[in-house]
Amino acid sequence: MAEQKPSRSTATSVAGEVEAGLLSQLRVILDIYWISPVRNRLILMILGVVSIIIVTSAGQVLLNRWNVPFYDSLSRRDFPAFVDQLMVFFAIASVLLVFNVAQTWLNQMTRLKLREGLTRDLVGEWLEPRRAFKLSNSGPIGVNPDQRLHEDARHLSEMSTDLGFGLLQATILLVSFIGVLWTFSSGFVFNVYGYSFSIPGYMVWAAILYAASASWLSWLVGRKLIRYNADRYQKESELRFSLMRVNEHIDAISLYRGEADENRRIGFDIDSLLSAIRLLVTALTQLTWVTSGYGWITIVAPILVAAPVYFAGNLSFGGLMAAIGAFNQVHDALKWFVNNFGAIADWRATLLRVTSFRQAVQATDIKNSVEQRIKFTQSETNEIVLDKLKITAPRETVRLKEKKAVVKEGERVLITSEPGIDRTLLFRAMAGLWPWGAGSVSLPANTNILFMPRLPYFPPGSLREAMSYPVGKDGFSDEELVSALHELGLTRLEPMLDFRARWDRELSDDEQRSLAFARLKLHKPTWVVIDEALDGMEKDAYERVTAVLRDDLAKSTVVHIGREDKNDHVFSKVLHFVSDPSGHGLEEEGIAGV
Structure with missing residues (x-):
């Protein structure tokens, strides 16, 4: 068969993928790792990271409580108490540092094992007898499989590790600090124009409302990033294919003096890629208005939320700083989706490319069986x-x-x-x-x-x-x-x-x-x-x-x-x-x- 190059008309649909929902795609990935030789080591590493995250979260709760006596000692100008609290801080920070280093090592090793399991599975499926040949004749998805087998597998493994552990850590911190924040704002009575009312744990609800509005706006503005990322990866593979093709046939191209023509052809691929990236840049810029806007407001938002309790005399200065710290932890955990929306869109696009490639590889057996006439x-x-x-x-x-x-x-x-x-x-x-x-x-x-x-x-x-x-x-x-x-x-x-x-x-x-x-x-x-x-x-x-x-x-x-x-x-x-x-x-x- 002659070399094939994906047509430009297929680019916007991630060219030839087997369509499936998120749950179906995740099931494909979980099945891969369940039968993988790296499964047991991967489970042990994940359990290790989960344990470290739980212990680290407990340490951060202790550190938040430390804010009260530390800042109270500053407000009283109590130097001996200030020194004592510094020693407590160094003790907590030293333990947290050890766990941070251990978590970094386990994160990197988890990335490695995820990539090993995924890449070996994809290559094994692709190189089942005659499958690679059949796939190469199955349309655009069979062109440039190296992009799926190498770059997409690496990218998916690394992003899955970062996003997965990040979400877990945000969830545990949310659970840990909601109780702290609830305690600081429990029982406070608002007095507005002669009316009195109370909102149990109002700081918790304020953090939830603030993060929910940011998440909704981020999804509204940034959801097109999934499509743009998928399109960008398709264009990247087309350019890479063109460069490899020219390199493989450089002798004949030089003999025909066809460098200028090949330069023109590659120029089309570069222009196409740049157009896809421009769309991505525009969408990311629009998303930044939301994420950065909320980021600036977050500097004063916890102070504004805790101010009524502080000015009413129900909180000391140390209590105010502890409440602000707890609000930030709850808000950051709830805002995890906002902070990572661009990465999540990238991950979804890569997940689609990897799972659809694997499904397409396996589907070649069924397709050729159905269409077979000889x-x-x-x-x-x-x-x-x-x-x-x-x-x-x-x-x-x-x-x-x-x-x-x-x-x-x-x-x-x-x-x-x-x-x-x-x-x-x-x-x-x-x-x-x-x-x-x-x-x-x-x-x-x-x-x-x-x-x-x-x-x-x-x-x-x-x-x-x-x-x-x-x-x-x-x-x-x-x-x-x-x-x-x-x-x-x-x-x-x-x-x-x-x-x-x-x-x-x-x-x-x-x-x-x-x-x-x-x-x-x-x-x-x-x-x-x-x-x-x-x-x-x-x-x-x-x-x-x-x-x-x-x-x-x-x-x-x-x-x-x-x-x-x-x-x-x-x-x-x-x-x-x-x-x-x-x-x-x-x-x-x-x-x-x-």
Whole structure:
């Protein structure tokens, strides 16, 4: 499949996500961690943080009570009492400092374990056999999965830790200080123009009303941040995709002198990202009017609320300072939503991207099962059977000219086609990667069958690992590796077995294909299906490869999908892949995302 780039029209809808509510998304995340190997350690860390927060809250209540004797000693100018209260302060502060450090360490370790569990789960789900390929053909959500697997997983783990523990701490402080604030304002009687009335715990109600109004205004002004953040992340991934694409193809771009054109294309992505960020900046600025406005008022709000009790003589100066401290703690706890609204919107957007990606990965199995038209089975005989096979391509339908093609054990079969037909579709259909079409593909059961793509894949690492892939670097001895290199004309690579490199860049096209056939010689599969790997090879390389097929893999069944034979009689049977004028393409049938 050609590289795909998400269209700009999908950006505002977070392109292709599986829609779900917050509770459903949270259930997905909880399920991930419940089955994760990090679950037990994560539970212990969370319990440790909860315990520290509870103890710290108790220490802050003690510190609030300390305000009364400390400020009363100042109002009396009682120096000995002042010194005594300083010693009490240092004792409480020292204990709280130890717990603050411990909480910071546990917070960071919780972040680490959350990210480990989430990333390993997402990568594991994505790399289930053939899922990544199916997802890449499932529309915009399958493009740039690295953004979801890396950056979104990191961001969600870190924000979940910070917001989760922050909310817990705010809740515990709220519970701890409501009683303190209620006590300070209990039983006070207001006298207004000759009328007397009392509001039990009026400072508590004042703090609740103040924080509730701030939270409501924050939600009203800032709710669009969720959509803007999601859009911004989508634009970031599009720009990153463009930069990676140019870097991967820089040789061809330079040869065509296409730098200016690529600069123009990337410029569109930069402009699109900047537009998304401008919307985000505007929304954040509007939200700041609310949060900062309430922040300035908060400086005097607790004093105004406690002033009636103080001026009535029911509170000492120390009691006033303690009441102000308690009001601020209650107000800060209630105002947690206001202070963190921008972060919550960012977290919601990231949660949506991560959970929808995971659901989309899992849904590819169901989707492809429902839409699948080619029947894939295991043949009862040791044969490959292609029966009435038609393959629906994006814009046309192609088929085998032979209604029923049978490849028997030990045969060498060439499948060729008319000019302009994508032969790789047949290769993918035989491998079970392309389900759209009609007819059936039957493969031998319980046999070692290897599908060799047109462009060989070499994992990053040593040459030994590239040749042994996917069985691991210890799969073959040095003698076997060297023998394979010699036979395929790659003698110069013998000293480089343990050299690490990007082999797709270190080697020429012919050397890459020859190395892929050296790997084939080592693995000795009983069945081989090759996609155009023999086409376009230089004469010497081609002769060495066909010698391997003829001699080293003499007992293997070989199917090559490519051009006509080069008159060396490697293949004993020829099948034909042709266009079907009566068929329709996937786009005409309305199958999205292909």
